[in-house]
Amino acid sequence: MPELTQMTLSEVRKALADKTVSAAQVTQAALLRIDATEPKVKALLSVQAEEARALAESLDATGPDPAKPLWGVPLVVKDVLATKGVPTTCGSKILENFRPVYDATAVARLKDAGAILLGKANMDEFAMGSTTENSAYFATKNPWDLDRVPGGSSGGSGATVAAGQCYGALGTDTGGSIRLPASFCGIVGIKPTYGRVSRFGMVAYGSSLDQIGPMTRSVEDAARMLAVIAGHDERDSTSVNVPVPDYVAALSERADLKGLTIGLPAEYWDKGLSPEVAEACAAAVKKAEELGAKTVPVKLNLSQYAIATYYIIAVAEASSNLARFDGVRYGHRTSAPENLLDMYVKSRTEGFGDEVQRRIILGTYVLSSGYYDAYYRKAAQVRRLIRQDFESALKECDVLAGPVCPTTAFKVGQMTSDPLQMYLMDIFTISTNLAGLPGMSLPVGLGRETGMPVGLQLTGRAFDEARMLQMAHVLEKNLPPTGLAKL
Amino acid sequence: MKISPEQVAKVAKLSRLELSQEKIGQYAEQLGGILGYMDKLAELDTQNVEPMYTPVDQVSVMRDDVVRKDYAREDILKNAPETDGAFFIVPRIV
Numbered sequence: 292m293p294e295l296t297q298m299t300l301s302e303v304r305k306a307l308a309d310k311t312v313s314a315a316q317v318t319q320a321a322l323l324r325i326d327a328t329e330p331k332v333k334a335l336l337s338v339q340a341e342e343a344r345a346l347a348e349s350l351d352a353t354g355p356d357p358a359k360p361l362w363g364v365p366l367v368v369k370d371v372l373a374t375k376g377v378p379t380t381c382g383s384k385i386l387e388n389f390r391p392v393y394d395a396t397a398v399a400r401l402k403d404a405g406a407i408l409l410g411k412a413n414m415d416e417f418a419m420g421s422t423t424e425n426s427a428y429f430a431t432k433n434p435w436d437l438d439r440v441p442g443g444s445s446g447g448s449g450a451t452v453a454a455g456q457c458y459g460a461l462g463t464d465t466g467g468s469i470r471l472p473a474s475f476c477g478i479v480g481i482k483p484t485y486g487r488v489s490r491f492g493m494v495a496y497g498s499s500l501d502q503i504g505p506m507t508r509s510v511e512d513a514a515r516m517l518a519v520i521a522g523h524d525e526r527d528s529t530s531v532n533v534p535v536p537d538y539v540a541a542l543s544e545r546a547d548l549k550g551l552t553i554g555l556p557a558e559y560w561d562k563g564l565s566p567e568v569a570e571a572c573a574a575a576v577k578k579a580e581e582l583g584a585k586t587v588p589v590k591l592n593l594s595q596y597a598i599a600t601y602y603i604i605a606v607a608e609a610s611s612n613l614a615r616f617d618g619v620r621y622g623h624r625t626s627a628p629e630n631l632l633d634m635y636v637k638s639r640t641e642g643f644g645d646e647v648q649r650r651i652i653l654g655t656y657v658l659s660s661g662y663y664d665a666y667y668r669k670a671a672q673v674r675r676l677i678r679q680d681f682e683s684a685l686k687e688c689d690v691l692a693g694p695v696c697p698t699t700a701f702k703v704g705q706m707t708s709d710p711l712q713m714y715l716m717d718i719f720t721i722s723t724n725l726a727g728l729p730g731m732s733l734p735v736g737l738g739r740e741t742g743m744p745v746g747l748q749l750t751g752r753a754f755d756e757a758r759m760l761q762m763a764h765v766l767e768k769n770l771p772p773t774g775l776a777k778l
Numbered sequence: 779m780k781i782s783p784e785q786v787a788k789v790a791k792l793s794r795l796e797l798s799q800e801k802i803g804q805y806a807e808q809l810g811g812i813l814g815y816m817d818k819l820a821e822l823d824t825q826n827v828e829p830m831y832t833p834v835d836q837v838s839v840m841r842d843d844v845v846r847k848d849y850a851r852e853d854i855l856k857n858a859p860e861t862d863g864a865f866f867i868v869p870r871i872v
Contacts, residue, residue: 636796
């Protein structure tokens with residue numbers, strides 16, 4: 292048996308069900324791993340050690356429950372998801388002391404499935420950033436190389452999984468915030484179709500773009516977590532009431548990729564890729580061909596407009612969503628305000644960090660009278676054209692494949708000075724959110740130059756996560772393993 | 779698209795944020811660059827394209843208007859910066 296904390300979620304789940312290990316042993320091993328690695332990685336904003344131990348003991352007292360698909364499995368949740376009675380800061384000082392009175396639906400479903408919540412993962416403040424250096428508390432480091440960033444904004448979730456602190460984590464993805472850290476940390480990350488997973492209890496950034504998804508050390512693990520969190524929720528009016536297929540069963544339906552057509556968007560492969568990323572992704576596509584997949588070139592003509600479209604829509608929605616932080620019902624309130632308006636202004640100015648303020652101001656600007664049509668409405672129109680672009684491409688193929696990011700994880704501090712430069716890192720991931728389609732990152736090896744993990748991005752048709760997962764599962768089994776970070 | 783420091787100050791006020799003079803200048807420069815990048819959308823002809831505000835077509839989901847008490851008042855108030863035990867307290871308005 293491999294060391295407990297090196298096991299995948301699927302392996303530990305089986306060991307728990309077979310009573311080879313107890314929930315208390317698994318939880319204790321994870322907590323010890325956190326103690327040993329957290330000073331270096333800094334992935335977690337809070338750890339619920341006592342609660343986790345107590346729950347594990349009570350689970351052990353009644354024994355494994357086959358009706359609970361994640362029975363006894365320790366998991367971590369991004370700090371943007373509401374957890375009842377447990378701090379939920381969104382990586383911001385404005386919510387430093389906030390303890391929600393309810394669980395996000397995705398969190399509640401994990402708990403109902405028997406999972407044990409270990410801690411809350413660090414993130415860029417309000418999910419605004421691509422490196423997790425933009426947390427108001429501390430920066431998270433990449434477990435593969437502590438001088439590099441883990442990606443963001445779900446960098447804490449990516450790092451905690453890659454460091455073996457837990458068996459899976461929830462992240463959220465507005466423009467690539469699950470797929471980028473999954474790619475940089477060498478793990479699997481899924482952004483489901485918009486509407487697949489309830490957003491109830493997720494503190495909103497860009498409401499029409501945000502989705503919650505799993506980050507894990509294997510495709511099967513991700514399928515198991517997605518199966519638990521997916522499905523309609525009456526408390527989120529944008530969650531869609533369509534059947535959820537059995538993702539885990541779907542994985543065993545395929546041993547090869549015969550009959551599958553993979554579209555390769557020229558715009559994602561042609562320009563600006565670092566040689567090591569191009570090489571690793573091309574090798575994975577070649578392997579897919581060997582396994583029987585057919586590849587076809589496709590066009591996503593509007594890719595060059597995606598970043599502009601995305602940042603207009605995302606900041607507009609953010610400026611509305613973050614208006615709720617006013618120092619009245621929760622969150623930071625300034626001391627000794629002169630009057631009500633002064634209280635709003637000072638509480639917000641003291642509570643929000645620099646990038647958040649920049650995006651609120653930009654969002655307010657693109658929504659303001661005189662600029663609304665030129666920016667926000669225009670972007671919403673281009674968004675429809677981008678979706679049509681994807682729809683035509685996905686008529687010619689089943690899944691799109693390309694890199695998650697033009698480079699592997701970059702060095703700490705490299706992206707902090709120029710906001711536009713940081714926005715450009717999302718070039719391959721944001722269109723998926725604009726179109727509302729499912730996407731994922733699959734580790735396909737280490738870059739020849741940096742030795743850092745490379746992620747291949749797969750994008751599927753709306754609500755067709757199963758086919759994307761099948762393809763990833765077959766590729767994962769047939770590619771040389773990327774391995775685990777050595778810490 | 780250039781954005782002047784005066785415009786930044788005006789939008790900051792609308793956003794209920796207070797910026798130092800130094801920050802206003804810095805934001806004007808950065809936002810000018812970002813907006814300049816966004817201006818490339820003007821190249822595209824979008825006449826007669828219906829704006830897409832969400833990927834989900836279901837616009838309004840109706841449910842019965844029933845009173846539910848999911849949370850206790852005292853629990854809700856626990857997160858408030860100032861309360862009198864029954865209400866949120868804010869600085870005097872009138």
